[in-house]
Amino acid sequence: MQYFTADTHFFHEQLLGNNDFAPRPFKNVAAMNQAIIDAWNARVSDKDVVYHLGDIAMHPSNYPGNDEVFEILKQLNGQIIFIKGNHDNRDLFKFLAKHNWDVFPDKPKFRFHDVGVLIKMNHFQFFMTHYPMMMGIVKQTMNLHGHIHHSSVPIAEDINVGIDTPETVFLKDPPPFGTPFSEAELFAMYAGKKAYLIKNKPFNKYD
Structure with missing residues (x-):
């Protein structure tokens, strides 16, 4: 199976509690980190692939140590394909590549992309990027993105897959945070x- 997420922001203390950007009701970052790990592993097996569309982790004043992030990521099930977000740095990707391992033969735990990835599923194309794209008129194409957290682009084909997305309102049974x-x-x-x-x-005068 293939799964999709973004904006985990592990260690990001400023998101805790009530705020206008991405409120997360946890007492501390350890509780938040563990909640994400538990929810992820309840759905994903090591045979699955997860596309993570950027912003893996951050501290309020500086990026957490690569070893700290690695300790979190190695607890997550599945093979993870990272698309670089604005809060990710290449040094982390190099660290993860150095400490990478194969989950199965020729199936590395981590893979990396700087800009985006295109895949096809169920007769649709999926452009996966960190920032939302303005694609214009498209047919059977979606842009999966993160970055804007609790916001939604007013275009049906732009789907926010970040863990703070408001678009779960369209799901009958939204999955846990x-x-x-x-x-x-x-x-x-x-x-x-x-x-x-x-x-x-x-807002569309031609409708």
Whole structure:
């Protein structure tokens, strides 16, 4: 199976409690980190692939040590493909590559991309990037992204897969906080968002 997530922001103390950006109701970063690990591992097995679309971890004033991040990431099930976010640095990617291992023969634990990845599923193309893309008129194409946390781009084909995304409102049974999204959940969010925007889209004068 393939799963999708972004903006885990491990160690990010400033997100704790109530804030206008990405409120996370945990007493400390250890509790937040563990909640994400537990939710991730409840869904993902080592045979699965998870696309992480950037912003792995950060401290308020500086990036956490590479060894700290590695200790978290090696607890996560699955093979993880990272797309670089604005709070990720190449030094971390180099550290993870140096300490990488094969989950299965020729299946490394970590893989890395600086900008984005394109895959195909169920007759759709998925452009996976950290920042949301403005794709214009498309057909059977979605942009999976993170970066904007609790915000939603008013375009049905732009799906925020970050763990703070508000687009879980379109899911009948939203998964626990920190759970990577499944292919079925992506299509459910897309269908729900598309129907909502058709009904509530006053900004397009040509409709």
